[in-house]
Amino acid sequence: MTTTVAAVAVAALSASQAPGVIAGGDAGDGRPTTADSASSGADDTATGNSQYFTDLPPLDSPVPSPSSTAGTPVVQGSAESGIPATVLDAYKKAEASLRASKPGCNLPWQLLAAIGKVESGQARGGAVTADGTTTSRILGPELDGNGFALIEDTDDGAYDGNSRYDQAIGPMQFIPSTWAWAGRDGNGDGTADPNNVYDAALAAGHYLCRFDWDLSDQGDLDAAILSYNNSRDYLDTVLSWLEYYRKGTYEVPDGTGTLPVNRSGGTTPATTTPRTPSTGGASATPRDPGTGKPAAPGTKPPSTPGTSTPTPPPTTQPPASETPPQPPRTPTDTVARLENAGTGTLSAMAGDTFTERISARAETKTGKAVGKVRVRFTVVGTNDTEFSTGERVATVVTDSSGVATAPALRAGEETGPFTVRASVVGRATPVLDYQATVTERVADTVVRTDATTEFTCVAGGAFADQVEVKATYKDAVADGVAATATLVTSATDATENDKGPYFKDADGRAVRTLTGLKTDAKGLLKLPALYADDTAGTYLLRITTAGGAVLDVELKVTAPETASPTPSGSASADPAA
Template sequence: MSAHLGRRLRKGATSGAVVAAAVAALAASQAPEMTPPPTDNAGGDRAIGAGDTASPSGDGSATGNSPYYTELPSLNTPNKPGVPPVQLPVITGPAQAGIPASVLAAYQRAEQSIRSTAPGCNLPWQLLAGIGKVESGQASGGRVDANGTTLKPIVGPALNGNGFAEITDTDDGVYDGDRTHDRAVGPMQFIPSTWATWGQDANSDGKKDPNNIYDAAQAAGLYLCANDRNLALKADLDRAILSYNRSTEYLNTVISWFEYYQRGTHQVPDGTGVLPVDRSDGRGQGNRPLPTSPLTPAPTTPGPKPSETGGPKPGPTKPGGPSEVTTPPTKPTPPVKPPVTPPTKPPVPPVVPPAVKVARLAVVSSGPLTATTESAFAKAPTVAALDAAGAPITGVSIRFEITGTTDTRFSGGATTATVTTGSAGIAAAPTLRAGEKTGSFTVKATVVGRGMDATVFNATVTERQADALARVGGDPLSATTGTTFGQSVQVKATDKGALAPGVLVTAVIADSTGTKESVDGPSFKDGVRTLVLKTDGNGLISLPAILAGDKAGEYVLRLTAPGGGVTEIKLTVDAPTATPSPTPEPTSSGTGSPEASPSPSA
């Protein structure tokens, strides 16, 4: 019974009744702990035995209910090579139990990653292996490169409603090369619309590739764990598998491989895995472009046996009887070799430039872009390149341009800069540095090679400020008319207690009230009475020499700064003191008596 059933299973029978019977027999003979699949439509599928004759809708299906491989595993428990069987005799199936090295590593890595983030899901890697076997024959027998990407894209048939779901194109043919209908893609057979939601970059190469086994296995694990499923529960396990392909036969096939791998498996070199043949749509291996090289054709029909062509029959003759007439053997007719049709190569998806995929530029940097004169902006204009589904796009060239009457520049003194988006689709402009001009300007971000509207950032440059000004030491300032004040004047600017370099301080020589510029009296060189000076790196300014002028009186040197800093210094101009004429002293004679004035005659 079991041998007969095994032959029927290996032939890939697709009838719901046969598969259900096979799984029931498997559960009874090899895995008594297994609970048979539901037969009352409780799993959300058609009743067992209904078959796959109806065209499914594809709603809620990772693969769009694409066809799958129906080959079932051997009913014998697999043993790892080199490990003696526990019970003898046991017929091992090493070829079926072997999983290509990179594919096995991807399944196990996905399990570890998801168990660390969603431990309640209890995802076993053997479930991913069962789905990978049914969907693609473990990535076409492990035909992947060193990064886990299939050597050729794995693309299913067009989902045009002819026996499958009807799903019109959602990715412009980017993944499946078909701009009319969607096709399932990659070793885990995601349709593009599902990949847009669940796609992962598990191997950290900067892209989410459904044809990469690491990316696809991680995405499949997350998809199966959706809706807070606990895959340790049979009901949740069935729902998860049915969400991948809504077919009872599909559920039974995946469960069979899942439990087969749980009983034992081993690693085989990439490219040496067993390729399945029979497919659920009955078209056979040739309609699903999984193998990357033609399979060996079936053996031809042997020629007729000599006994069937009138040749001599071996064996003794009866004693004394007539000898048997021997006729020369007829040369057998050469077998006719059936024509070998090479497998159809899947269409190569066109290379779409990253810029073409961009649907919009989203602003990433938040808050106003402001800076004071001659300083760097704390933030840079930053955007994210997104496709129509809101997914980031890598490798897009973004051009940033400064516009407006400003002397603000990017690092290096340029007014334009081109930046390429990274793995998160983000591009940040180089650092902006303000010049001496104050005011507003804009930075525009555009996609190079696309006629999209620019994303505009508004920026402002303000004056440097000081909220306090104070004279540094020195005596009162006084001078005489016509001279120069001999004391030097030095002022320190601070803002919130810190030194304020680069602040423009206005110095005005005003009248005694300090309210308006004086029209006479002290001045700077050339009669100038108002100067604008900039504080140095220590927040200090040193005023030039002050001339006293010709008019005595009291004046005020008033200094102000943006930010409210102000100080006033008194200037005193004195008139010169009058010098008295000297009184002549009388001369004395040699006798000590006053000498008489000479006579007029003398």
């Protein structure tokens, strides 16, 4: 009874607030737009719209644990408000990480807890090892199209052990194709493992915070949850647990969490209830022979005693020349290929935004443009380049001319070539690869910050001032640019000098070439202190940056002053001496 009441209350609240947002369509920047749920692709959600727990929280509010005051008993309330220690820690660490990296998202850890409850019962009541890895794999049903979405294998069974169909995996129930780009390393072990609650919680946080969603806004919150599993009932269930956990929770030992019982779609995921064919797609309803209106529930069709029920006349078959009606085709069903829609050279300096944006055109076999088709753009490989949305994948809907334009790419720090792959969501067509390159940061000018200082030193001493320079590129600050500093032989001879000024290494030994230098965020580079050997003269310090900017700084070493000679005699000396 309480569960029913709670479900009705949450559904009413949700219906008044939640827009019909799905994962799939977008406005050109990867952000979903309002669309009919029938057009949503299950592989565009975190879980593939897989099975989830439908249990609702109790109606009695949890009682927050009071601060630990001596003599004050700790009232913990309902067992449902207890969350296993390691799982709770993972949620809170994920919230802290997102608060630093995406503060505008306003991700509450209670949302991760609500999703974790609905997806896996908090990792099966906290059945995890000390590092947060589940003691056994948590797998959703086969997504074989039988009662669930049809998602054929995308990971060769690497995560789910199934080489025919995908299955949702881990405590946050990601499908392999989503984990491939959304996975994160939350416990710092160098691996993104969907079976680890720290990794899965951080990945879920990033997934919910993409598209610059602000989860303190009800519309964005609803859209983010629906992108996890595109079901209104799922949204209602998650929102109910979110509200419940916000009222108070407490920590329980791992392995002792309360397990949910009821699942969406029944206890046997692959089983569906057969339906009798009828005009409306539901079971045929008996009708009153006198009025033609539907008979009362439970009424059997009438019959006359002593007579048999007449056999209905045979169904008239359409002529052989007529083609039986076919289900309507969606725009996606007509796509035969993707073509480059005019994308030019893709190159950017590390840390910069690519000026060229990637565009793909969906076409039929005859070359006709196809609108309203979802195209997924994915940054392939391990490089750190991402889209302006902060993610390495973006799904964009084609416009009326069949073109989908990806969000701008933002170059990472890893230089070299990489690939961006475009594919049609929900249809197996050849992928379209775009080659892109990230080049190193460069400077075209380097100047001294104080052009008036003269660098002089007495032989055997130390220079009083340190050399500081500023690098720019096209008159803008050139930050993070690699540089070298060398004491050269002369202006025309760039070989390292073997005498004169020098730097010191960590062991105090003289070095005359410094490598691995980089300008700071303001384009500044301050060199270590300089010293002089016992050779007087004028020397050159050459600073060279990536990109070819060169600056020579003159250094002067003077000979040490000598003492004045003592006179051999004095006019005041005693003549007799």
